[in-house]
Every structure is written in structure tokens, then in C-alpha cells.
Amino acid sequence: MRVLVTGGAGYIGSVVAASLLREGHQVVVLDDLSTGHEDAVPKGAEFIQGTLRDDSRGALGRGIDAVVHFAAKSLVSESVARPGLYWDNNLGGTLALLDAMRIADVRRIVFSSTAAVYGDPVRVPIEETALTRPTSPYGASKLAVDTALAEYARLHGFGAVSLRYFNVAGAHQDPGGGWLGERHSPETHLIPNVLAVASRLRSISSGAAAAASSGSAAAAGPAAPGTDRPVQIYGDDYPTADGTCIRDYIHVTDLAAAHLRGLDASIPGMRRVYNLGSGAGISVREVIEMCASVTGVDIPARVAPRRPGDPAVLVASSARIQAELGWTARLDLRAMIADAWACSTAQPR
Numbered sequence: 582m583r584v585l586v587t588g589g590a591g592y593i594g595s596v597v598a599a600s601l602l603r604e605g606h607q608v609v610v611l612d613d614l615s616t617g618h619e620d621a622v623p624k625g626a627e628f629i630q631g632t633l634r635d636d637s638r639g640a641l642g643r644g645i646d647a648v649v650h651f652a653a654k655s656l657v658s659e660s661v662a663r664p665g666l667y668w669d670n671n672l673g674g675t676l677a678l679l680d681a682m683r684i685a686d687v688r689r690i691v692f693s694s695t696a697a698v699y700g701d702p703v704r705v706p707i708e709e710t711a712l713t714r715p716t717s718p719y720g721a722s723k724l725a726v727d728t729a730l731a732e733y734a735r736l737h738g739f740g741a742v743s744l745r746y747f748n749v750a751g752a753h754q755d756p757g758g759g760w761l762g763e764r765h766s767p768e769t770h771l772i773p774n775v776l777a778v779a780s781r782l783r784s785i786s787s788g789a790a791a792a793a794s795s796g797s798a799a800a801a802g803p804a805a806p807g808t809d810r811p812v813q814i815y816g817d818d819y820p821t822a823d824g825t826c827i828r829d830y831i832h833v834t835d836l837a838a839a840h841l842r843g844l845d846a847s848i849p850g851m852r853r854v855y856n857l858g859s860g861a862g863i864s865v866r867e868v869i870e871m872c873a874s875v876t877g878v879d880i881p882a883r884v885a886p887r888r889p890g891d892p893a894v895l896v897a898s899s900a901r902i903q904a905e906l907g908w909t910a911r912l913d914l915r916a917m918i919a920d921a922w923a924c925s926t927a928q929p930r
């Protein structure tokens with residue numbers, strides 16, 4: 582199959598593009614590089630730098646059979662500050678893509694949706710039938726696309742699969758091209774933030790060790806500003822066992838495998854929705870402990886105020902995708918953190 586991957590220069594998009602290539606598909610990546618990195622586009626993929634609005638048509642004209650759609654803005658706090666930007670990009674950009682698909686008669690699409698469509702859950706684990714009450718413009722814009730896909734399936738015969746991700750983590754080792762991992766700026770996610778603290782502490786201690794062995798205390802130099810910053814735990818007074826928020830983490834490699842299953846399941850006239858998680862709830866403190874265990878660095882943490890809008894517990898039920906598509910998460914938290922750490926300490930690609 583020849584697949585258009587929009588947003589294929591981003592974290593998840595690049596891993597899915599690499600997985601598609603590995604499975605023998607041809608890949609065209611469309612990305613405006615507003616947040617992606619050209620060097621993340623896997624070798625073997627064709628790359629078009631452009632936007633959904635201006636360039637979907639041209640990209641689809643290259644003999645495309647199906648689309649995997651990631652290109653979007655994805656920061657919750659930015660969406661609260663600039664809702665118009667999110668509606669314009671995430672809904673407006675997608676509608677331009679869908680219409681270009683309709684005109685080009687490309688009707689299969691897998692969409693990168695999110696657990697943020699559910700908002701604060703009434704019940705966990707969260708099933709696909711749960712109420713959708715997003716608490717941010719980001720979640721609302723993704724839900725609007727989920728709805729548009731149902732309409733395009735009903736009215737234009739699209740085969741659409743929406744995958745609602747919980748907390749994606751880890752890095753993917755592409756046999757031909759090295760590591761593909763998270764490179765957000767600013768980085769807001771827990772695991773990269775914790776590993777950044779571990780990495781700073783490790784380089785300080787290796788600098789100090791080098792200075793000690795050369796006999797020069799000055800050789801290590803003063804610690805760079807911010808290097809002594811501990812991990813911030815956003816609230817420890819939630820109604821959970823250790824008081825910190827519980828999330829459902831899923832390895833990006835597992836997530837990519839679900840997209841490949843989704844492509845096979847994109848049947849004309851049907852819009853399907855699947856949650857993607859592991860079903861295991863893990864607290865912020867447990868993540869920090871696992872990072873310490875994987876890195877061997879004693880990682881300092883301090884409790885900070887709650888982050889507005891964070892639900893106490895978000896855990897997926899992935900029973901539907903397991904039953905219907907035979908997908909299940911295989912890689913655990915240790916593997917996610919070990920791979921993220923290996924990626925961050927590897928030579929840049």
C-alpha cells in the first residue's frame with residue numbers, strides 16, 4: 582500500500598512511518614515542520630514540506646491508497662491560551678485533508694485521536710462508550726474530527742479509524758535509522774522531564790569525577806543554571822494510593838502496531854473508535870521510581886501545585902481493540918523508560 586502520513590516528522594508520526602516501511606508499504610510524509618523535525622522522517626519515505634490546507638491535494642496525487650493523519654497542534658495548555666489556533670489547525674486543517682481525500686477518491690484514514698476527548702472520567706477504566714466531555718480546546722478539536730469522520734464515513738463512504746491514545750511514551754529503535762523519540766519544545770510530559778533531570782545529574786557527576794581524576798576542581802566548572810532543579814510532582818493530594826495522578830502509559834512501538842491494524846480495519850462506510858492504553862494505572866511517583874531504577878540515578882523530586890485540568894486517574898479499557906483487531910500492548914513501563922533513556926543518551930541521528 583502507498584500511505585500518506587501527515588505529521589510524519591513528529592514523534593508518533595515518524596515511528597508509524599518507520600513501521601509502515603518495515604512492513605513493506607510505501608510512505609509519503611507531509612509535514613510543515615512547525616513542530617516536527619525533518620531528520621525524524623525515516624529513510625525510504627518521500628518527504629513533502631507543506632500544510633494540510635495547501636498541500637493535501639498534491640500529496641494525495643502521488644498514488645496514495647490510505648492516510649494516517651497525525652498533523653495537529655497537541656499542547657493542552659497552549660490550546661487553552663489560543664483556542665482559535667487549535668480549531669483552525671486541528672479541525673480546519675483536517676477538513677481540508679478530508680475534502681482533498683474525497684476529491685482524490687482516497688477513502689481510508691486512520692486518525693490520531695486522544696483520551697482528552699473524554700475529559701474527567703466518571704468511571705475507569707474508560708471505555709469507548711464513555712461520555713465525551715473534553716476539558717480543553719485540544720480535546721474538543723480532536724472530538725470534532727472524530728465526529729467529522731463519522732459523517733464522512735456515512736455520507737462519502739470513508740473507512741475511518743480513530744485511535745484515542747492515553748499516555749504515549751518510550752522511543753522506537755528503527756533497525757535502519759537509529760532511535761526515534763520525543764523532542765518536544767517545550768517538553769511538558771512526565772517521563773522526558775524526569776529523564777532530563779537524571780541526565781543533568783549524571784553529567785554533573787561524571788564532570789565532577791573527571792575533574793577529581795584530573796586533580797582540578799575548577800575543571801568541572803560551575804553547574805549550569807537549572808541543573809539542580811528537581812522533578813516537579815504536580816500535586817500529591819489526589820484521591821489515589823500515593824496521592825499523585827495515575828495514568829495509563831503505552832509504548833510508542835505498541836502504538837504504531839495499532840495503527841497498522843487500524844489501516845487493515847478501515848472498511849468503507851464505517852467509522853470505528855478504539856482506545857489505546859495498557860489498562861495499567863501508574864502513579865507519578867511510580868514513574869519517577871522506575872526512572873531511578875532504569876538510569877541508576879537518584880532522582881530528586883519536590884511536590885508542586887496541581888496542574889490545572891489534570892484528572893486524578895486516566896486508565897483505558899482497550900478491550901474493544903483487543904477483541905476486534907487482536908491488538909494488545911506488549912511493552913511495559915520499564916521498557917518505555919529504558920528505550921526513552923537509550924534514545925536520549927544515543928548519538929543524535
Ligand code: UDP
Binds near residue numbers: 815828865888
Ligand atoms: N506531571 C508531573 N510533572 C511533570 C510533568 C507531568 O507531575 O513534570 C504529571 C501530570 O500532572 C500528570 C502526569 O504527570 O498527572 C502525566 O502528565 P503528562 O504531561 O506526561 O501527560 P498528560 O496525562 O497530561 O497527557
